[in-house]
Amino acid sequence: MTGGFDLDRPWRLDERVAVRPEPFGALLYHFGTRQLxxxxxxxxxxxxxxxxxxxxxxxxxxxxxxxxxxxxxxxxALAVLAESKMISERTVP
Amino acid sequence: MTSQLTELFERGLDAPxxxxxxxxxxxxxxxxxxxxxxxxxxxxxxxxxxxxxVIDTLQRMQVFYVNIGGGEPTVxxxxxxxxxxxxxxxxxxxxxxxxxxxxxEAARWLAASDYVDVQISLDGATAEVNDAVRGPxxxxxxxxxxxxxxxxxxxxxxxxxxxTRHNIPQLxxxxxxxDEHGAQLRLTRLRPSGRGADAWPSLxxxxxxxxxxxxxxxEHGERVLTGDSFFHLSPYGKPLPGLNMCGAGRVVCxxxxxxxxxxxxxxxxxxxxxxxVRQPGGFAAVWRDAPLFAALREPQTGGACRSCGHxxxxxxxxxxxxxxxxxxxxxxxxxCVRGYGEAALATADRxxxxxxxxxxxxxxxxxxxxxxxxxxRACDQDPLVGH
Numbered sequence: 273m274t275g276g277f278d279l280d281r282p283w284r285l286d287e288r289v290a291v292r293p294e295p296f297g298a299l300l301y302h303f304g305t306r307q308l309x310x311x312x313x314x315x316x317x318x319x320x321x322x323x324x325x326x327x328x329x330x331x332x333x334x335x336x337x338x339x340x341x342x343x344x345x346x347x348x349a350l351a352v353l354a355e356s357k358m359i360s361e362r363t364v365p
Numbered sequence: 366m367t368s369q370l371t372e373l374f375e376r377g378l379d380a381p382x383x384x385x386x387x388x389x390x391x392x393x394x395x396x397x398x399x400x401x402x403x404x405x406x407x408x409x410x411x412x413x414x415x416x417x418x419v420i421d422t423l424q425r426m427q428v429f430y431v432n433i434g435g436g437e438p439t440v441x442x443x444x445x446x447x448x449x450x451x452x453x454x455x456x457x458x459x460x461x462x463x464x465x466x467x468x469x470e471a472a473r474w475l476a477a478s479d480y481v482d483v484q485i486s487l488d489g490a491t492a493e494v495n496d497a498v499r500g501p502x503x504x505x506x507x508x509x510x511x512x513x514x515x516x517x518x519x520x521x522x523x524x525x526x527x528x529t530r531h532n533i534p535q536l537x538x539x540x541x542x543x544d545e546h547g548a549q550l551r552l553t554r555l556r557p558s559g560r561g562a563d564a565w566p567s568l569x570x571x572x573x574x575x576x577x578x579x580x581x582x583x584e585h586g587e588r589v590l591t592g593d594s595f596f597h598l599s600p601y602g603k604p605l606p607g608l609n610m611c612g613a614g615r616v617v618c619x620x621x622x623x624x625x626x627x628x629x630x631x632x633x634x635x636x637x638x639x640x641x642v643r644q645p646g647g648f649a650a651v652w653r654d655a656p657l658f659a660a661l662r663e664p665q666t667g668g669a670c671r672s673c674g675h676x677x678x679x680x681x682x683x684x685x686x687x688x689x690x691x692x693x694x695x696x697x698x699x700x701c702v703r704g705y706g707e708a709a710l711a712t713a714d715r716x717x718x719x720x721x722x723x724x725x726x727x728x729x730x731x732x733x734x735x736x737x738x739x740x741x742r743a744c745d746q747d748p749l750v751g752h
Binding site for chain 1: 373379380430455479482
């Protein structure tokens with residue numbers, strides 16, 4: 273667990289979330305909760321998009337080029353997204 | 366939100382976050398503060414096909430949702446069709462209504478959709494306070510609509526309140542009404558736009574009430590929606606929840622019923638007209654290329670406010686509020702919490718009168734003539750001659 277977020281679990285973007293890339297990162301909108309969120313860098317966007325295809329959030333971060341020393345900051349950002357239901361834990365069959 | 370993100374927003378986004386689309390100037394009510402001076406339908410309003418084409422554009426631009434208003438949008442015969450068309454094209458809909466068409470059946474239809482949100486307008490927690498602004502019977506209409514939505518199981522619709530001198534003492538009551546309906550309270554600022562230009566001097570909160578509102582929002586603001594309404598109150602202390610900057614032309618804009626695109630819903634005037642969805646390239650080209658929007662996305666100078674220590678928190682306040690009270694756009698907001706606006710207004714009284722809204726569709730009293738008017742001349746046969 274890092275910053276209250278389990279990097280070693282599989283995660284995915286909620287299917288009711290729309291993603292719009294912007295120069296600063298991206299905007300997310302959840303049609304279920306009607307909440308807006310912001311991804312504050314293009315790298316976070318790459319991580320979020322990689323979640324569904326990777327066995328863990330840690331693997332998604334690695335694929336996006338996040339270095340070990342930066343992991344805590346990314347875990348914190350992912351924790352915020354999980355809190356607002358933008359991403360959720362994936363059940364592995 | 367970090368101040369860093371605010372700076373990024375100030376340079377504008379690839380598409381608006383919060384797009385207001387007023388579908389019609391027609392309205393069954395005649396609220397004294399109507400920001401679009403609505404009442405009568407405009408004969409040039411966008412057709413159903415033109416509206417669908419706008420929605421197609423919004424889908425391509427990935428606009429998540431539109432805030433549909435009016436007028437009273439639900440009186441357009443194709444309203445429900447356009448809501449369906451929009452949600453089927455991944456453009457969510459939030460619409461503002463006085464509730465006149467929200468019966469039990471409409472409420473069930475709305476409750477069944479994930480992609481539609483409803484804002485019921487109510488400007489008083491009691492009929493007395495509400496109807497003085499929105500007209501006789503409007504309180505009952507809104508409460509009935511809210512009852513239908515709750516009965517249909519619609520959770521989290523919005524109770525939308527324009528904050529005035531008369532309803533600030535009712536903020537707690539509004540929240541109770543919202544809670545009773547499983548709804549969320551949304552508070553917005555009264556602007557001197559449209560008919561609001563005439564109502565503003567007697568309806569806008571007093572200086573003491575602004576402080577009361579700020580304190581109330583600090584205590585309860587996390588559960589209350591405010592959009593970018595109250596950033597002019599930030600110099601009281603910490604910034605409030607919500608967007609603490611003017612979003613006009615950067616993250617916000619307005620499409621009016623005839624397809625004209627303005628920088629914000631409170632600025633229906635040629636000075637803030639960016640273009641039309643009917644011009645080549647449509648809405649996307651206006652958002653991307655309009656010289657007015659480019660100017661709004663440039664760093665603002667701050668003008669007379671620059672030397673004030675609070676400029677970084679209030680950013681000089683609301684452009685529309687300044688414009689329609691006759692104040693310079695680079696000076697203080699008329700409701701500047703440091704009192705500079707009041708001082709400026711006192712001076713403005715000696716200047717030419719403030720600009721008037723660009724379009725007025727208010728209901729007009731129709732003179733009733735009993736019997737046929739005599740022809741103006743003996744040979745005039747058509748009764749419309751002279752009109």
